[in-house]
Amino acid sequence: MKKILKPLISVIAIGTLSLSINIDKNVLANDIANTCKYDSASKVNPDYSTMNCLLTETALSYNVPPEIVKAIAEGESGNWRHFDMNGEAIVTADNGIGIMQITNQAGYNQDRLKSDIVYNIQAGVETLDDMFKRKDLPSINGGERDVLEHWYFAIMAYNGTKPVNSPIVQATGERNTNAYQEKIIRIINKLELIDLTELPFSREHFQYNSNSRENIKFSTMNYDFDLPLTKSKYLFETNQKVSAITNVTFRTKPTTDSPSLGTLREGEIVTITGPFEYEKVSTKKNHFVWYPVKRSDGTEGYVASSYLNYSASTSTPTPPVTPPTTGNVDVSKFADYNANQYWAEDFKWAVNIGIISGYPNVKNPSTGKYENLLKPYTNLTENQMLSILFRYFKPSELASTLANTSWYGDVNYQLATKYALPVLGANTASKQAIAGKDITRGNFARILASMHYGKTVSQSEAIKFLRDNGLTTTKTNEEFKPNDSLTRAHTVAFFHRYEQIFNN
Numbered sequence: 001m002k003k004i005l006k007p008l009i010s011v012i013a014i015g016t017l018s019l020s021i022n023i024d025k026n027v028l029a030n031d032i033a034n035t036c037k038y039d040s041a042s043k044v045n046p047d048y049s050t051m052n053c054l055l056t057e058t059a060l061s062y063n064v065p066p067e068i069v070k071a072i073a074e075g076e077s078g079n080w081r082h083f084d085m086n087g088e089a090i091v092t093a094d095n096g097i098g099i100m101q102i103t104n105q106a107g108y109n110q111d112r113l114k115s116d117i118v119y120n121i122q123a124g125v126e127t128l129d130d131m132f133k134r135k136d137l138p139s140i141n142g143g144e145r146d147v148l149e150h151w152y153f154a155i156m157a158y159n160g161t162k163p164v165n166s167p168i169v170q171a172t173g174e175r176n177t178n179a180y181q182e183k184i185i186r187i188i189n190k191l192e193l194i195d196l197t198e199l200p201f202s203r204e205h206f207q208y209n210s211n212s213r214e215n216i217k218f219s220t221m222n223y224d225f226d227l228p229l230t231k232s233k234y235l236f237e238t239n240q241k242v243s244a245i246t247n248v249t250f251r252t253k254p255t256t257d258s259p260s261l262g263t264l265r266e267g268e269i270v271t272i273t274g275p276f277e278y279e280k281v282s283t284k285k286n287h288f289v290w291y292p293v294k295r296s297d298g299t300e301g302y303v304a305s306s307y308l309n310y311s312a313s314t315s316t317p318t319p320p321v322t323p324p325t326t327g328n329v330d331v332s333k334f335a336d337y338n339a340n341q342y343w344a345e346d347f348k349w350a351v352n353i354g355i356i357s358g359y360p361n362v363k364n365p366s367t368g369k370y371e372n373l374l375k376p377y378t379n380l381t382e383n384q385m386l387s388i389l390f391r392y393f394k395p396s397e398l399a400s401t402l403a404n405t406s407w408y409g410d411v412n413y414q415l416a417t418k419y420a421l422p423v424l425g426a427n428t429a430s431k432q433a434i435a436g437k438d439i440t441r442g443n444f445a446r447i448l449a450s451m452h453y454g455k456t457v458s459q460s461e462a463i464k465f466l467r468d469n470g471l472t473t474t475k476t477n478e479e480f481k482p483n484d485s486l487t488r489a490h491t492v493a494f495f496h497r498y499e500q501i502f503n504n
Contacts, residue, residue, distance in 0.1 A: 029118040032057045040116050043087040047282035051080045056234070056278075056289065058121045062129050065232040067194060068151050069125055070287045071187040072158060075180075076101040076124075080285070082117045089114035100124025131157040140199070140223045148188070148230045149196055155181040161215045163208040167201045170210055191287040193306035197227050200379055200438060200485075205365075220365040226384060228436040233305040236291060240272045245429040248307040250299070254290030255280040261301040267429050270295055276305060309429060334358050335371035343376055343489040349499070350492040355391040376489035382425050383435040385444060385491060386412040392495055393451055409435045422446045422456050441490065442482025448494065452502075471497045 033040045036053035046054065052070070059069035073080055077090065082099040084090050089098045096103045097113045098120040105113075105123060112119045131137070131154040132145070140150045156165050159180035169176045175198075176182065185196050207217040236242055244264040252258045254277045264270065270293040279286045290302045331337055331348045338344060350356045351374075364371045380388075386409075390398040394415060403410040405427065413427045413435065424443065425435030442459045449462035457465070463480050466472040471494055474480040 028058075028061060029116065029122060032061070033118050038118070040118055043083055043115065045081055045083050046117070048080065048285040049279045049282040052286065052289070053278050054118055054121055055080075058118065058125050060234065062125045063145055064125055064129055064132075065146065065148055065151065066234050067148055067188050067192045067232060067287070068155060068184070069121075069128065071184045071192065072124065072128065072155070073099050073121070074187050074191065074287070075184050082120065089120075100127075102127070128154055128158055131155075136218075137161070138205075138218050138221050138223060141225060141229070146232045146235060148194070148232060149199060149225075149227075150229070152181055152185075152199060155184050162213060163210050163216060166206045166208060166216055167199075168203040168206055170203055170206070170208065173203045188287075191285075192233075193288060193304070194230060194233065195433065196230055197433060197436065199223070199225060199227070222363050224359070226381065226436070228433050231310065233288070233308065234276065236272045236276070236305075236308065238272055238274055241269050242272060242291075242293070242308045242310060243429060244268045244270070244303070245307055245309045248303060250295075251290075251302045253280055254278070254292075254302045255284065257281055257284075258302075261299060264295070264303060264307075268295070270303070270308075273300060277302070328352065331358075331374070333372065334374045335364050335367070335369075336373050336375065341376070341489070343493055346489070346492040346496040347374055347376065349496050350388075353392075354395075355388050355495065356488065356492060374488070377487050379438040379485040379487055380491055381436050382423060382439040382443070383409040383412055385439050385447070385486065386416055386421075386423070388491055388495065389447065389451065390415055407432060416447075419451060419454075420456055421450050438485040440482060441480065441484050441486050444486045444491070444494070445480075445482065448498070452498075466494075469501055471501065 029040070032054060035057055036046075036050050038046050038050050038054060045051070055070045055073055056066040059066040076096070077099040080099060082089060091097050091114070092101065094103060097110070099117060100120050100123060102108065102113050102120060102123045105127065108123050109119075113123060114120075128151075132151060134154075134157065137153040137157055140152060141147070143150055152167075153161075156167075156179070159165060163170075165179045165181065166176055167179060167182070168174070189195055201223075205218065205220045207219055208214065244266055246266050248264050249256075250261040250264050252261055258280070273292045273294050276289040276291050278289055286304075288304045288306045291305055291308060292300065293303050293308075294300045329351050331351050332339065337347070347356075351358065359373045359375055361370050361372065363369070364373060387398075390412065397415065398411065401411045401414055404414070407427060409425065409432065410427055413423065413425065416423045417426075422443070423435075425431050425433075425437075442463070445462035445466055446457060446459050449457045449465040452465070459482060460477060463472070463477050463482065466480075467474065472480060
């Protein structure tokens with residue numbers, strides 16, 4: 001795991017494999033205040049650039065992504081405010097103190113929480129860090145600390161794991177956009193200018209009584225998402241190659257008020273030339289920071305951290321599902337196989353011809369044991385569906401096509417372009433994220449029909465193709481539910497029917 005660390009705080013000891021924190025809170029607070037040139041005794045709200053520094057440096061000292069700390073401070077205090085106009089700490093009706101709204105926290109000096117902004121921020125970051133370490137909250141993938149989406153449940157717990165913060169509304173199955181963690185994520189999207197990937201939770205994952213104040217019961221304790229997730233933008237190192245995620249203005253100084261040096265084009269590779277810097281204009285409230293970079297022609301300038309990404313040569317995307325094996329696979333040995341389901345024979349066929357595989361040794365939410373699973377009701381991303389499509393239609397070409405980058409969807413989207421398939425994702429920085437989002441049944445129908453005909457067809461034409469050839473028994477486009485997500489069970493059923501109708 002890469003450590004979230006900027007070498008400013010001397011009291012932090014770094015181990016070989018992990019970050020060992022043995023912090024004297026007073027020393028740390030003084031070091032951060034000195035680094036950010038803030039007088040902790042002033043009892044005034046610092047300017048935005050200084051507050052950005054205080055929040056960022058404290059987050060980094062605890063190995064917590066600054067993006068999350070700054071968004072929580074924004075959500076809790078509104079406009080990064082700790083003191084009111086009289087120089088008194090803002091205390092809410094529920095006794096939340098200051099910028100991080102610390103409430104009922106044992107071990108902290110209540111007077112100092114009010115008088116010392118840095119101490120208050122420390123308390124908030126330590127609380128968030130404790131939430132991330134909790135074993136009674138679900139984990140996501142490998143739980144790497146530098147991946148922003150991995151902090152989803154820690155953010156929730158900062159406010160409380162009550163029914164009001166359930167990711168899904170139990171009654172409707174819809175996303176709970178009013179949940180605390182969803183609000184914090186929107187702040188990251190808006191003010192840090194980073195679009196986090198929406199994690200595909202299901203209502204059965206969260207058990208609660210909406211009329212009760214009891215905590216949510218989590219039926220799934222580990223999520224394994226094959227999605228492009230977001231690493232913190234505070235980890236770029238000097239001499240590291242990074243890429244622009246979109247067309248972005250190249251500045252002479254770390255502020256949008258400085259003259260332009262031109263435009264970095266989407267995908268352009270530049271080199272980090274030094275540590276990040278804070279906004280030069282102190283009255284501008286930017287959550288992001290600025291990196292000094294050099295173009296290939298030697299021109300040097302600044303780019304906002306939000307618009308930089310790890311280049312293809314250094315990125316570490318979430319790994320795809322284990323490649324399928326072919327042969328005499330006994331699908332009934334998978335723990336979630338059910339011979340009475342419509343997809344039972346479809347999975348037997350698909351696994352044995354090698355267009356899809358199961359998940360080996362993963363936690364079964366029904367039993368709590370680590371078992372081999374098919375996960376028939378898991379939604380597929382567009383990239384995952386393309387893997388299945390090309391394993392079926394173009395297995396030799398899929399195997400022989402060389403990737404141009406290390407992005408996990410490179411070959412699939414090379415072939416999608418070659419065969420003019422109406423995909424939404426692409427091998428560009430701005431569309432790679434789309435490749436990792438759920439594909440709808442309607443978009444799947446378009447891609448399958450377009451592959452069949454050798455030309456692009458509309459969604460209505462595609463659904464009619466499925467209906468006319470017996471690939472679906474639905475009678476109308478609405479009944480086909482084109483806006484619903486495509487599951488693994490849907491996919492193997494469609495391909496098995498296609499095989500029976502056109503190739504048998």
